[in-house]
Amino acid sequence: MWPSRAFVAGRSDSSEAGSETHRMGNADVNQFGAGHSIEGIALADDYFELFVKWTPNTVTDNARRWLEQRGFTVTTMKSGVLLLGTRNQIENAFSVSLENIKLPVNLPVPAELRDYVDSITIPKPRSYHR
Amino acid sequence: MTRLGLPHQTVSDNPIPQLVIGYVSVQGSESVFGRKGKRLRKSPKAYYAKKSDRDSVRRDLEKNGFSIISETALGMSVVAPGGAYEDITGGELQAIERLMYCEAGRTQYVTHLDIVGDKQPTALGVGAAKSKTLKIDGIVLERPRIYHAIFPSPIPPNSPKFHLRVPGDVEVALNAVAAHQQGQRGGGVLVAMPDSGWFRHPFFTAHGYNIKTPIAIVPGTDRSKDPQGHGTGESANIFAMAPEAVLQPLRASNDDGDLVGAIAGFLKAKDIRPKIITCSWGGDELFPPSSDPPESELPFVAEIQDAIAQGILVVFSAGNGQFSVEPQAPGVLAAGGVFMDSNGDLRASDYASGYQSTWFDQHVVPTVCGLVGMQPRAQYLMLPVPPDSSIDQDESKPDETDPTTDGTPGDDGWALFSGTSAAAPQLAGAAALLLGAKPNLTPAQVIEAMTKTATDVVVGRSFPQRFNNPAGPGPDLATGAGIINVGAALQFAVDRF
Numbered sequence: 001m002w003p004s005r006a007f008v009a010g011r012s013d014s015s016e017a018g019s020e021t022h023r024m025g026n027a028d029v030n031q032f033g034a035g036h037s038i039e040g041i042a043l044a045d046d047y048f049e050l051f052v053k054w055t056p057n058t059v060t061d062n063a064r065r066w067l068e069q070r071g072f073t074v075t076t077m078k079s080g081v082l083l084l085g086t087r088n089q090i091e092n093a094f095s096v097s098l099e100n101i102k103l104p105v106n107l108p109v110p111a112e113l114r115d116y117v118d119s120i121t122i123p124k125p126r127s128y129h130r
Numbered sequence: 131m132t133r134l135g136l137p138h139q140t141v142s143d144n145p146i147p148q149l150v151i152g153y154v155s156v157q158g159s160e161s162v163f164g165r166k167g168k169r170l171r172k173s174p175k176a177y178y179a180k181k182s183d184r185d186s187v188r189r190d191l192e193k194n195g196f197s198i199i200s201e202t203a204l205g206m207s208v209v210a211p212g213g214a215y216e217d218i219t220g221g222e223l224q225a226i227e228r229l230m231y232c233e234a235g236r237t238q239y240v241t242h243l244d245i246v247g248d249k250q251p252t253a254l255g256v257g258a259a260k261s262k263t264l265k266i267d268g269i270v271l272e273r274p275r276i277y278h279a280i281f282p283s284p285i286p287p288n289s290p291k292f293h294l295r296v297p298g299d300v301e302v303a304l305n306a307v308a309a310h311q312q313g314q315r316g317g318g319v320l321v322a323m324p325d326s327g328w329f330r331h332p333f334f335t336a337h338g339y340n341i342k343t344p345i346a347i348v349p350g351t352d353r354s355k356d357p358q359g360h361g362t363g364e365s366a367n368i369f370a371m372a373p374e375a376v377l378q379p380l381r382a383s384n385d386d387g388d389l390v391g392a393i394a395g396f397l398k399a400k401d402i403r404p405k406i407i408t409c410s411w412g413g414d415e416l417f418p419p420s421s422d423p424p425e426s427e428l429p430f431v432a433e434i435q436d437a438i439a440q441g442i443l444v445v446f447s448a449g450n451g452q453f454s455v456e457p458q459a460p461g462v463l464a465a466g467g468v469f470m471d472s473n474g475d476l477r478a479s480d481y482a483s484g485y486q487s488t489w490f491d492q493h494v495v496p497t498v499c500g501l502v503g504m505q506p507r508a509q510y511l512m513l514p515v516p517p518d519s520s521i522d523q524d525e526s527k528p529d530e531t532d533p534t535t536d537g538t539p540g541d542d543g544w545a546l547f548s549g550t551s552a553a554a555p556q557l558a559g560a561a562a563l564l565l566g567a568k569p570n571l572t573p574a575q576v577i578e579a580m581t582k583t584a585t586d587v588v589v590g591r592s593f594p595q596r597f598n599n600p601a602g603p604g605p606d607l608a609t610g611a612g613i614i615n616v617g618a619a620l621q622f623a624v625d626r627f
Contacts, residue, residue, distance in 0.1 A: 047349075049392070073349065075394055075398070077429055084390075086349065120424045125390070126327075127159045127452070128326065129412060129449055130357070130364075130410070130450070130508075
């Protein structure tokens with residue numbers, strides 16, 4: 001009897017209150033190619049947020065331009081940028097499949113961004129506290 | 131024509147449509163746009179345009195991006211992007227809402243378009259050509275376009291379930307009445323609320339609340355819509371505490387109402403430099419937690435801390451059973467839940483999260499509480515929502531936890547709900563009231579004023595299925611410092627800071 005409503009961000013999450021299927025922690029962010037489990041299906045036009053963490057001491061204009069050219073909305077953060085993009089945009093830019101993905105997940109850093117980007121992470125989605 | 135004191139015209143959040151239909155009157159020997167008090171002639175012959183002038187106007191219009199739908203001896207029906215009308219008139223297209231009698235005897239706000247500018251006529255929907263060399267007598271925009279299918283009443287409906295109304299009952303329960311009567315109403319304090327969206331419900335218009343045009347975060351979404359209803363309804367709690375605050379809604383949901391742009395919404399809220407950001411959402415993590423917060427959450431925690439360092443008070447809901455990182459972040463005002471019954475007795479809401487953080491300095495969530503209902507569904511506050519929105523429909527039906535309903539139809543624009551989603555904007559509104567009286571208060575001082583003066587709650591437990599912490603004398607893990615007492619917090623802030 002969980003009073004909170006299940007929220008499905010990108011129709012891919014099961015983070016309803018009390019659900020304890022996710023073993024979270026620094027070492028527990030899912031890695032691509034690490035046999036992550038499958039939960040739900042995200043549609044091509046579903047939006048996701050991604051954290052992009054810069055490597056130290058780099059000029060990031062090129063990386064930012066690279067991301068914007070691939071259709072992402074790019075917002076500056078303290079330690080990098082936040083991307084807002086569709087499943088299609090993410091799959092095309094980072095050469096991954098988000099079908100049945102479990103969040104949070106680290107995406108592989110494309111060769112073009114390796115000098116600038118330390119990590120790319122899709123965090124868990126948020127739900128309303130209604 | 132007014133109804134329930136609603137203004138005849140009010141601002142519109144609806145965007146200008148991609149294509150606008152209009153009518154272009156071509157100059158004849160007389161203008162159809164007569165002077166004041168002058169009626170049209172019985173015969174239209176004086177208004178007929180010469181063929182050569184019609185040809186000239188047609189060419190000018192087509193050159194400016196207009197398509198001609200049909201043509202008569204007086205003028206032509208046209209369609210064009212809004213920008214084409216602006217180019218040819220030198221004015222600006224603007225949407226407004228005008229109260230109208232509509233089908234089925236309903237009165238509702240209907241979106242109209244107008245051409246405004248220094249040299250433009252004041253009549254609604256009428257424009258003048260910017261150049262006299264154009265043989266255009268005048269331009270009339272299509273009217274009216276009906277956006278809102280149903281007119282929701284600004285007056286909440288009755289329900290057989292015990293509930294509180296906004297603004298009055300919430301204002302009384304949290305002891306804000308005296309402060310309001312003394313003129314402390316949060317005047318001009320900007321509160322940003324990233325949420326599902328915001329709909330200009332007549333409840334807000336009738337009360338004269340000040341709400342800025344919503345900002346849409348997710349590309350392609352309509353800033354004037356709130357498919358969920360969550361942001362619209364919960365925002366009413368802000369004005370129950372601070373009726374003269376200024377709300378900036380940010381729509382972070384997709385077309386299904388899913389909260390896909392929450393973090394982007396928070397960052398945009400920071401950008402506009404409000405005094406307060408209130409968030410009625412969060413994630414959920416394993417409980418009991420692992421030793422450190424998830425690495426994937428740390429960039430967002432840093433952003434929250436940065437907002438607080440900039441002097442913005444950040445409010446997050448504690449959760450309804452969720453164990454979220456957001457309300458645990460140091461310096462956040464974490465909003466928990468207390469239920470007040472019809473006798474005024476208080477107890478910790480069993481719908482609300484309450485625990486001690488092991489991640490951040492033993493921080494207790496919640497810091498302090500607002501009004502929240504009890505399990506199974508916390509149907510407690512009658513809140514305005516877009517008619518037929520998800521919440522309007524859901525709360526009007528039984529669900530797997532509750533065979534009853536909220537007692538209102540699913541398309542009336544009102545629903546009974548709460549959650550710590552309601553407590554957060556109540557606390558944000560209370561903070562706006564304090565900041566209206568003492569604009570230089572820091573976020574820490576606002577929190578100190580609220581916690582030092584809160585009413586202790588000694589009965590009840592936080593969300594028993596997961597936390598089960600009891601309320602008791604003094605600060606506790608179910609309610610934090612207790613439930614806010616706005617009048618006392620204001621007095622504390624005035625005396626102490």
